Amino acid sequence: MDAHLKETKIDGGLAYDGYFLKVHKDRVTLPDGKPTGREYIKHPGAVVIIPVLDDGRVLLERQFRYPLDRVFIELPAGKKDAGETALEGAKRELEEETGYTASDWQFVCTIHNAIAYSDEHLDIFLARGLTAGPPKLDEGEFVETMAVSVEQMLDWVRSGEITDVKTMIGAFWLEKILAGAWQPG
Amino acid sequence: MDAHLKETKIDGGLAYDGYFLKVHKDRVTLPDGKPTGREYIKHPGAVVIIPVLDDGRVLLERQFRYPLDRVFIELPAGKKDAGETALEGAKRELEEETGYTASDWQFVCTIHNAIAYSDEHLDIFLARGLTAGPPKLDEGEFVETMAVSVEQMLDWVRSGEITDVKTMIGAFWLEKILAGAWQPG
Numbered sequence: 001m002d003a004h005l006k007e008t009k010i011d012g013g014l015a016y017d018g019y020f021l022k023v024h025k026d027r028v029t030l031p032d033g034k035p036t037g038r039e040y041i042k043h044p045g046a047v048v049i050i051p052v053l054d055d056g057r058v059l060l061e062r063q064f065r066y067p068l069d070r071v072f073i074e075l076p077a078g079k080k081d082a083g084e085t086a087l088e089g090a091k092r093e094l095e096e097e098t099g100y101t102a103s104d105w106q107f108v109c110t111i112h113n114a115i116a117y118s119d120e121h122l123d124i125f126l127a128r129g130l131t132a133g134p135p136k137l138d139e140g141e142f143v144e145t146m147a148v149s150v151e152q153m154l155d156w157v158r159s160g161e162i163t164d165v166k167t168m169i170g171a172f173w174l175e176k177i178l179a180g181a182w183q184p185g
Numbered sequence: 186m187d188a189h190l191k192e193t194k195i196d197g198g199l200a201y202d203g204y205f206l207k208v209h210k211d212r213v214t215l216p217d218g219k220p221t222g223r224e225y226i227k228h229p230g231a232v233v234i235i236p237v238l239d240d241g242r243v244l245l246e247r248q249f250r251y252p253l254d255r256v257f258i259e260l261p262a263g264k265k266d267a268g269e270t271a272l273e274g275a276k277r278e279l280e281e282e283t284g285y286t287a288s289d290w291q292f293v294c295t296i297h298n299a300i301a302y303s304d305e306h307l308d309i310f311l312a313r314g315l316t317a318g319p320p321k322l323d324e325g326e327f328v329e330t331m332a333v334s335v336e337q338m339l340d341w342v343r344s345g346e347i348t349d350v351k352t353m354i355g356a357f358w359l360e361k362i363l364a365g366a367w368q369p370g
Contacts, residue, residue, distance in 0.1 A: 007251050021225075037204040039204050071190055115349055142217075160295065
């Protein structure tokens with residue numbers, strides 16, 4: 001049904017193979033038959049966790065993000081490892097970054113964060129029934145954890161203190177779930 | 186205050202200069218003094234428009250996105266041109282992609298969509314007082330426009346029909362604005 005919008009690959013492939021960024025550069029045919037170039041990052045996919053403590057507070061992280069040269073407030077998240085399901089990745093990342101494990105996991109939604117130049121998708125999970133433990137940060141990973149109310153999190157979205165998209169969307173979805181308006185999954 | 190999280194550049198620079206992707210590859214010092222590599226896309230920034238017609242419907246687009254090989258439902262958006270303010274870019278993109286001009290513009294929020302590997306930020310604007318005109322699509326740009334209710338847009342976010350982050354966040358923010366709960370700007 002979308003043939004009048006579709007672009008078709010002519011040729012191309014991996015054009016830049018970096019530390020972790022893989023850039024693909026293709027020649028494609030536009031819907032009107034003309035050729036053009038397309039470039040994008042191949043990404044393994046990522047997971048995001050909304051960890052809600054028994055007292056209702058949400059676990060957030062403060063992490064330095066080099067591309068923007070500052071610290072961001074974020075939900076716990078990370079890239080999927082090879083061969084791992086999204087849920088397995090979410091459980092691993094939550095424990096590595098915060099030390100917490102959770103007894104109750106629910107899939108919330110999938111998001112696409114940079115559709116013009118990346119095939120990345122992020123699967124967001126709600127984690128409840130949390131039990132504290134020691135974090136197991138990867139070598140070279142520096143993360144601060146804090147717990148704030150949902151109201152505080154939403155107020156930081158409103159005020160611009162939180163601008164990271166996965167964290168904004170997690171806050172909005174959590175508000176819908178807690179209001180009983182939307183169901184995860 | 187965030188010295189214990191900060192990473193500092195040792196050296197590096199442009200490592201891949203593609204059609205439009207510019208990848209920077211740096212060596213950096215971690216907070217514990219150890220060296221590591223960081224890589225990211227340098228992006229000029231983008232603008233997003235939430236165009237609300239006088240009857241309350243929102244203008245959305247259907248556009249093929251090559252990295253994910255399918256059509257996405259999106260708010261109108263585009264990269265900023267050199268020397269352009271975000272508001273100028275938003276006015277230009279709305280008219281190019283949909284043909285509409287707007288008499289009432291309000292800044293909503295700034296979002297960061299890929300903080301692990303891109304310095305991109307997107308400025309979102311609310312546009313009202315819309316007047317129709319002919320679209321002025323760039324050469325090689327193929328976009329379908331449609332108008333849907335805010336309720337429909339939110340239902341597509343809930344159901345997973347809309348997964349593009351700028352469009353999800355625009356829908357959530359618009360709901361808050363229309364409810365009088367949050368003010369743009």
